[in-house]
Amino acid sequence: MDQQELIVRLKKGDELAFKHIVETWQNMVYNTAIGIVQSAEDAEDIAQETFVQVYQSIHSFRNEAKLSTWIYRIVITKSLDHERKKKRKKRFAFVKSLFGEDEIHPPDFHHPGVVAEKKEQAGELFKALKQIPEKQRIAFTLHKLEGLSYQEVAEVLNTTLYATESLMQRAKNNLKRVLEKYYLENEK
CATH class of the missing domain: 1.10.10.10 (Winged helix-like DNA-binding domain superfamily/Winged helix DNA-binding domain)
Structure with a gap:
């Protein structure tokens, strides 16, 4: 199935086309996310969010770039948004730790490759x-x-x-x- 056909089918809500997209790009999406957020659990969440956005936003895809480029942009945006939220939470946790409520522990890093x-x-x-x-x-x-x-x-x-x-x-x-x-x- 070529990119044009895939996009047309996706815009019609074709579940097989969506499944094809997930199967084709799930490793790329996950690996890109984990490379940025460095947490397997967070990368899995970001991957799911990415594919949900692909499905919901396919009507806004204008064919100005390859589909994979568009998906990369989505996963990067989602990953960076996640990092920003995490930094805000860490700052809040740090403030709480000043009052003896919580300690901050960095997570261990695990990358599949x-x-x-x-x-x-x-x-x-x-x-x-x-x-x-x-x-x-x-x-x-x-x-x-x-x-x-x-x-x-x-x-x-x-x-x-x-x-x-x-x-x-x-x-x-x-x-x-x-x-x-x-x-x-x-x-x-």
Whole structure:
């Protein structure tokens, strides 16, 4: 089934077309979400929300980009919204902790593509990703973790190829700086 047929069928409410979309892009959606939010449970929720929005918003899809690009944009938006909400909750929890009501504990990180012996290093990479600017983190996640080309990342981020290359270079430099600090501290 080609993209045009799929979209037409989706707009008519065809459940098989929707099932096809979920089966085709569920791993991409989940992996993108977990790359940003770094929590399996949250990534599953975001994936469900993403597909619900795809189903509900398909009428607004204008065929100006590939369907996959549109879905990437939705999952990124949902993931970033989730991160913003989580930061607000953490700030509130911190204020409560000042009054002795709750303690804050960071969750463990688990990504499906990381083998056991690499988990510590991957965990440090994902912690470092949290410390770089949002657009750099997204570009890095899409390119290095999802395997998108720079051109595809540019389409998802709705920017130029040059801007994407620049984002990736800044992301690599920032990650290198953060990770160097971690490894220097742990050598002692």
